[in-house]
Amino acid sequence: MPSPSTARPAGPPPARPRPPKALELATADEDDLRDEATYVALGYYDIDLSGRCAKGAEFDQCRFNRADLSGTSLVKVSLTDCLIENTNLANLRGDQSSLVRVAVRGSRLTGLQWIDGHLRDVTLLDSRADLAVFRSARFRAVQFDDCNLAGADFSGADLTGASFSRCDLSGAQFSGAKMTGTRLVGCTLAGIGGVTSFAGASISTGDLIALSRTLATALDITVEDA
Incomplete structure (x- = not known):
C-alpha cells in the first residue's frame, strides 16, 4: 500500500477528440x-x-x-x-451541458460557468480558468495541465475522475465535492476552501505540505515551529 505522501498512479488518460481531417x-x-x-x-x-x-x-x-x-x-x-x-x-454559461472527448488548449475560461454539467475524456491545457464555476458537475477522465484555476468553484462536484498537474488552485472551493481518486501533482493549494473534501484524493508530497497548513487552519489547529 502506498504511503500517504505518495501519489497513486493516474487512471487512463482522456480519450482524444476525433475530428475529421477536412472541416467546412x-x-x-x-x-x-x-x-x-x-x-x-x-x-x-x-x-x-x-x-x-x-x-x-x-x-x-x-x-x-x-x-x-x-x-x-x-x-x-x-x-x-x-x-x-x-x-x-x-463568462460563458453552460448549464446542464456536456463535453465528451474535448481538448481545450491555450484558451481563456475566466468566469466560465459549467453548472450541473458532465465532462468525460476532456483535457484542458495551458488555459486560464480562474473564477470558473463547476458546481455539481461530474468529471470522468478529465485532465487539467498547467491551468490557472485560482478561485474556481468545484462545490458539490464529482471529481473522482479528475487530475490536476501544475495548476494554480489558490482560493479554489471544494466544499461538498467527491474526491476519492482525484489526483493532484505540483499544484498551488494556498487558501483553498472545503479542504475536508480531499479525503481519498491522491496528492504529491509537495502539495500535501501546503494542504496540511490549510487543513490545520480549517480545524482551528495552531501550528508552532519547534
Missing part, C-alpha cells in the same frame, strides 16, 4: 448558434459568437480556433469530439 469553414450568418441545431464537422475560425444564447444544440467533430464565445449562454448543449484552441470562453 463556419460563417456567422449560416452557422450562428440556434436552439436545437446540430453542427457537424465545422471549423469556427476567427469568428465572433459572443453574447449568443442556444438551447439543446449539438456540436460534433467541430474545431474552434481564435473564436469568441464570451458571455454566451448554452443550456443542455453538447460538444463531442471537438478541439478548442486559443478561444475566448470567458
Whole structure:
C-alpha cells in the first residue's frame, strides 16, 4: 500500500477528440448558434459568437480556433469530439451541458460557468480558468495541465475522475465535492476552501505540505515551529 505522501498512479488518460481531417469553414450568418441545431464537422475560425444564447444544440467533430464565445449562454448543449484552441470562453454559461472527448488548449475560461454539467475524456491545457464555476458537475477522465484555476468553484462536484498537474488552485472551493481518486501533482493549494473534501484524493508530497497548513487552519489547529 502506498504511503500517504505518495501519489497513486493516474487512471487512463482522456480519450482524444476525433475530428475529421477536412472541416467546412463556419460563417456567422449560416452557422450562428440556434436552439436545437446540430453542427457537424465545422471549423469556427476567427469568428465572433459572443453574447449568443442556444438551447439543446449539438456540436460534433467541430474545431474552434481564435473564436469568441464570451458571455454566451448554452443550456443542455453538447460538444463531442471537438478541439478548442486559443478561444475566448470567458463568462460563458453552460448549464446542464456536456463535453465528451474535448481538448481545450491555450484558451481563456475566466468566469466560465459549467453548472450541473458532465465532462468525460476532456483535457484542458495551458488555459486560464480562474473564477470558473463547476458546481455539481461530474468529471470522468478529465485532465487539467498547467491551468490557472485560482478561485474556481468545484462545490458539490464529482471529481473522482479528475487530475490536476501544475495548476494554480489558490482560493479554489471544494466544499461538498467527491474526491476519492482525484489526483493532484505540483499544484498551488494556498487558501483553498472545503479542504475536508480531499479525503481519498491522491496528492504529491509537495502539495500535501501546503494542504496540511490549510487543513490545520480549517480545524482551528495552531501550528508552532519547534
